[in-house]
Amino acid sequence: MQITAAVLHEPQGQLSFQTLELEAPRPREIRVRLFATGVCHTDISVMGRPFPVPQPIVLGHEGVGIVESVGSAVTKVKAGDRVVLSYNFCGECVSCQRHASSYCQYFFGHNFLGQRRDGSTALSYEGQPVRHQFFGQSSFATHCLCSENNAVKIPNSVPDEIFELLGPLGCGIQTGAGAVINVLKPQIGESFVVFGAGAVGMAGLMAAKAVGAAIRIAVDKVPERLKLATELGATHTIVADGQTDVVALIRDITGGGANCSLDTTAVSSVLRQALDCLGSLGRCGFVGGAPAGTTLEVDVRDMMLSGKTLRGIVEGDANADTFIPDLIRMQAQGNFPFEKLMKIYPFDAIKQAMEDSKSGVTVKPVLRMPAG
Ligand SMILES: [Zn+2]
Ligand SMILES: [Zn+2]
Incomplete structure (x- = not known):
């Protein structure tokens, strides 16, 4: 045909x-x-x-x-x-x-x-x-x-x-929501930070709200996007303008470091911030198509002494056959x-x-x- x-x-x-x-x-x-x-x-x-x-x-x-x-x-x-x-x-x-x-x-x-x-x-x-x-x-x-x-x-x-x-x-919505719901699993009352307020990041943010994360921080270069992030559930927003010490600000807001962070930018320097802003036993997930050969420098001693986890995530670890219907039900209930x-x-x-x-x-x- x-x-x-x-x-x-x-x-x-x-x-x-x-x-x-x-x-x-x-x-x-x-x-x-x-x-x-x-x-x-x-x-x-x-x-x-x-x-x-x-x-x-x-x-x-x-x-x-x-x-x-x-x-x-x-x-x-x-x-x-x-x-x-x-x-x-x-x-x-x-x-x-x-x-x-x-x-x-x-x-x-x-x-x-x-x-x-x-x-x-x-x-x-x-x-x-x-x-x-x-x-x-x-x-x-x-x-x-x-x-x-x-x-x-x-x-x-x-x-x-x-x-x-x-x-x-x-793809995009499943990636962000799945990273939060299936992998990072913020507990009720915990803090969550998303770097990049595009579709993937926003889906992660909405999912973090739906599962009960109490502090939800969105970081992006574009102030307009952060307005929408607030509408969708961010309790705090940070404009990554190159001047602001993003990591220090997050550590301050969360009282010593976040429980979970999600990098959606696929930019190494941003991923490093997502790792550095975590507190003890913090979990950092990252998604997105970084070019082949992209590397990340990590403070190994800090990672070990604070028990941090760094996890790459593809398609939100989701089984689409069950996860997509779950997201549709959450939307119908007004939670996503x-x-x-x-x-x-x-x-x-x-x-x-x-x-x-x-x-x-x-x-x-x-x-x-x-x-x-
Ligand atoms: Zn895609
Ligand atoms: Zn296979």
């Missing part, structure tokens, strides 16, 4: 809208008609720097839509099911078997190679292959093929106006208002949506696909 997609032809190139040919699903694949997709920072960073993703490729990895057809071996979903798409994984390696599928040993191959395991692509333009299955989906398109592993079924009881906003739960981060753009305004994400005007752009 023919689909419309935003195609990236070369690193640092512009996206162009093209009509492509999409194959029918193979036995273990499903075809989804996309209703909407979030724009994630990973999409933007992949476009902007050398990255091992062959081009041309269709990016996009926060899709939500309806299953149109399924391969003969698919059992998890059927045509007509509403689904959110998350990252892909093999489901069979040691990591996947232990329910830590975001650390799948074959994560790279399933999410970044842009082709099936046998080297074929389901997408093409005038007979030439177009890479897809970015994060197992490639959702900057009207339709995509994915595996049943990375499709999360959404109950029909979820209202349509919320349903079309659910795509980012498959992720809709406040989002703004809808038409699909053909994708460039504007990316610009607004980069400048911080919009925390989380969501592209609405043309009805089809």
Whole structure:
């Protein structure tokens, strides 16, 4: 069948809208008609720097839509099911078997190679292959093929106006909320600091409030974002203006150091602050796509004597099949208002949506696909 997609032809190139040919699903694949997709920072960073993703490729990895057809071996979903798409994984390696599928040993191959395991692509333009299955989906398109592993079924009881906003739960929102709920686990009354008040950081902040962290500090360079952070539950905000001693201020606010911190910036100097602002037995988590080879200098003696933990986190350690429905229930109860981060753009305004994400005007752009 023919689909419309935003195609990236070369690193640092512009996206162009093209009509492509999409194959029918193979036995273990499903075809989804996309209703909407979030724009994630990973999409933007992949476009902007050398990255091992062959081009041309269709990016996009926060899709939500309806299953149109399924391969003969698919059992998890059927045509007509509403689904959110998350990252892909093999489901069979040691990591996947232990329910830590975001650390799948074959994560790279399933999410970044842009082709099936046998080297074929389901997408093409005038007979030439177009890479897809970015994060197992490639959702900057009207339709995509994915595996049943990375499709999360959404109950029909979820209202349509919320349903079309659910795509980012498959990556950015799950990453921030999962880091807090599944890994850092702030206890009632504890303190939590988030560095970077983008979509991931805001999701972490809302989650920290939902689980009862009493002191919730947001740090960002952009004062406008901190206003929204306050609205979403920050008890304190700090503008990282280069003058303020952020670590000293946090130690002061928390009475000697924070219990938990989350770095979402992937900048080493900021991650070091996230570690240094902790008190005894503090837990620091970090997410985000730091360039390969990025290093961090750590005060080993301080870490040991204060019993600190530093933990890298992928996709919030979340099992998307259970975690995304949990987040939807929290939203329905008013405890996780992720809709406040989002703004809808038409699909053909994708460039504007990316610009607004980069400048911080919009925390989380969501592209609405043309009805089809
Ligand atoms: Zn695996
Ligand atoms: Zn992402």
